[in-house]
Amino acid sequence: MTVRRQTEVGVAVEPAWIAVDWGTSNLRLWGLDPTGAVLFAGESDQGMARLSRESYPAVLAGLVAEHVAADGPMIDVMICGMAGARQGWTEAPYLPVPADLDHLASHAVHPPLAGSRLRPRILPGLCQTGAGDEDVMRGEETQLLGLAARHPGFSGLVCMPGTHCKWAQLDGRRVVRFTSAMTGEVFEVLRQHSVLRHSLNGDDDPALRAQGLDEGLALGLTSPDKLLGRLFKVRAASLVSERPAAWCAGFLSGLLVGSEVGSQRADLGHDEIPLIGGAQLSHIYARALAMVGARSRRVDAADAVLAGLAAARQSRS
């Protein structure tokens, strides 16, 4: 993703449209020219969890104020993520899987924004129904559309590392099914609130952390069923074997990701698995996948969401 700065061209270029990934705890926003080049980018901690329904228009207007004049043609604002949740701006009801990602745009909701040039469109998330198999996503479906738009021939398993890592089965532009693994959030609540916190606070040491990570990954991959009986090893290893905090943090992370990837083993196949996510977490998943002989390649999450919002804008009626 390249950001073309306004100052480079000397005059303020208005965006042709605006892309927003509005998550639970923060949001990212981009202004794009007609060719898809990024004119400006912004971030904010005004995620869904902090906002009342009424505060969305002002947050959006504030973030684009310096880039959009008071008068002029309407500007599409393509939004994905938690802004479309029931407790968000305007609910965009889930599309059930199997779902055609080309239908995201036609199921978008249009929150009213009186007296503004901005024309917001919130894309729906996906849900999976059926007792014992329920699941939901909001935001990742747009990344999947972005992946499908960039790689039209791709079909297969996609892994999306994050707080709740999604594993989706994609068939062209169709999402067949998916699962959310709470791995990232489990790591965080254990790190902050469990007895393991006593073993995880201390100086970082990249080499020790990497060593702990590999040992945790190996153990998790070998026997993902034993996770609950292995978590306490983090504490015990520091008490009994005096493992330092950096090793323990790597070990816990490896144990969790290893258990998650290990449980997917039967579905991994031989095709390269796209990893859509941040660099650090994607690296851990790539390592886990490599340890069981699976190939992967990283796709930047922001690139994917931008490509998905652009594809949705193009496919809107």
Added chain:
Amino acid sequence: MTVRRQTEVGVAVEPAWIAVDWGTSNLRLWGLDPTGAVLFAGESDQGMARLSRESYPAVLAGLVAEHVAADGPMIDVMICGMAGARQGWTEAPYLPVPADLDHLASHAVHPPLAGSRLRPRILPGLCQTGAGDEDVMRGEETQLLGLAARHPGFSGLVCMPGTHCKWAQLDGRRVVRFTSAMTGEVFEVLRQHSVLRHSLNGDDDPALRAQGLDEGLALGLTSPDKLLGRLFKVRAASLVSERPAAWCAGFLSGLLVGSEVGSQRADLGHDEIPLIGGAQLSHIYARALAMVGARSRRVDAADAVLAGLAAARQSRS
């Protein structure tokens, strides 16, 4: 356990010895006559986590003050649990497994208590060494000694449900090996701090909770390797299938205990498995074990710890 009240005999009967289970967040204490009958019992929230090293003597003295006169013969106070941790009263270094439980008493530490009739003895916990296999317990070893004292012929797997559920392989009075599963603590941190909390707060309904529990147990027992990919079902089931909070709480509890018990399946065997723990949690483990065809019987945790402290007192030199 029967508590004989002092007022029944009309005069204050002094205890022959005092038993204390001093845990992380609270402690339980009993005064016993020479036959082992309980004269009085007490509880307190003055667990290890709240206490400085210096405050133990006053807490102990305060709890027995009305039962012990200023003058008289020395009174043994047999203590197990976190009072013997490094951050407790006086560290009682772990005995490594395989460990003979008859050696607990001879490895007890004797914190000084000047000018008092109380003679405290803190029993050590057990540790397991070896990279990747580390584990520790403090308190449960005394329950195991109690079980061994009450059932001299028993050998086999013992399950001790709790915040950290211990699974120990007992061979007479010898602990061969053990594992701690963080199941109870994982439930608590997820319930209080994760996104699942939004689905777990609401009216209780025992029938719905029992239904959720059984569905969670079945799923956990069938595929314990898929735990991380199943936790989010709690949230998704309330969003997509409008499952009420009571069902979700039962389902989460069942999923976790089912995954834990499912991972032990190869070791369950055909013998009756003692469950040493509280009534409610032991019931859930008993149900999980029954669902995979294993037999169990409940042993009250307080009875076991009292029997263990009594056995340790008898075996002290």
